[in-house]
Amino acid sequence: MRSKFLYLFLFTITGLSILAQTPKLAVSIPANMKQFVLKGYQVLNITKGDLNRDAYSDAVMVLYKKGEERTSDVISHPEKRPLLILLGQAENTYKVASRSDNTVYCVDCGGQMGDPFTGVVIKNGYFSVEHYGGSAQRWTRIITFKFNAATKKWLLHKDGHEYFDATAPDKSVSEVQTVKNFGNVPFEKFDIYKDH
Template sequence: MVDVDSFVPAGMKALETLRGDLTGAGHSDVLLISSPPSKAGEKLGQGEPRVVSVLVQDQNGGLKEAARNSKIVPCARCGGVAGDPYGYARIDKGTFLISVSGGSRERWAEDYSFRYDPAQQSWLLDRVVREVTDTETEQNKKTELTSKEFGTIKFSDFDPASLPQTGTL
């Protein structure tokens, strides 16, 4: 079996490696999140984003990279005073979810769900949940978007900045 570390981009380290059935075909695929090293002098909000790679099992049982995105998981210092914005990832049969959050007084959270589409042989953005909460007033605003609002977006093309923002309270 191929070593997952061989798919980590040069100069980065694996932040998370999840195994599961990403295509619904019953294989042991991998969702790999890689992180660049912090650089001296980086301030809050500065740094390179993480790289999310979708690795699927081929006919011989090896892994191959099927898709990649470097816009979904922000840099380690991009969560504000709340810390590292990467929350977690989860794989269910043919789908995966990535959750990020951060902020200060106003805490934000974003969950991105992707579904495998066999016809396109790609993962499509299925659902986005964005939430912002004021920690002093406890005001909360939650927005849920589906493909009805954003259309067809492939995982590799998805940029969270292209979606409507939840906004401030």
């Protein structure tokens, strides 16, 4: 039910979202990561950190389709943004450990505020994907995944929402769901566009 409410909210203000789009900043892509950029896509974000608690630095890479501002439609056809988990290897190389096309909201899913994606945070086997959107009624969504050493996979750990009026940001309403609410949800199976 929560997702349906959020969708309705996003859809009613989508018409203004194109006006709020801002140009994307060029992301510097390390030479040892260029091979992971899918054909027809560009890099939206690269964040480095420890994703699997080993000796090597890892990374999360978020991609976007070229021209997504023109082709994405939040209601009928949101342009998906692949998120790649890249694990560091010996000799300063990486390998793709996992991919999801449903963890980062589309370019026009933020309504009047524009692109809702604000970044990725990595810390000690956890990573969070952060979003912010709305218009007079603002919202945030932070989705956190945790590395499971036994399965060598990342599982949904927390899904947090906050809603507030722009004129009264101190009167926010927060909701955080955890494993107690949604059970074991693998990173690859998570879908930001649906209830889990």
